[in-house]
Amino acid sequence: MRDWEWYVPRVPRPRVRKTSCCGAYEFVCEGGEYVVLRPAKDGGHEETARGLYARTLAVWNELVSQHQCSRRAS
Numbered sequence: 001m002r003d004w005e006w007y008v009p010r011v012p013r014p015r016v017r018k019t020s021c022c023g024a025y026e027f028v029c030e031g032g033e034y035v036v037l038r039p040a041k042d043g044g045h046e047e048t049a050r051g052l053y054a055r056t057l058a059v060w061n062e063l064v065s066q067h068q069c070s071r072r073a074s
């Protein structure tokens, strides 16, 4: 299992680059760093895979591909 930590923004205005299906994950740019976020149960976010673009993107792709969609397929 991947480790998730409580997310504290390290720049004044992090930029959300991608939002996954159902809003399950967000791919965020913080200046020169990238991080994957997911909503926490009680509001706020948790983060994982903080670091360089390519590495964070690889984790993002893995998480998105594993997403179990709760929406019914139409």
Ligand SMILES: [Zn+2]
Binding pocket: 021, 022, 067, 068, 069, 070, 071
């Ligand atoms: Zn979904």
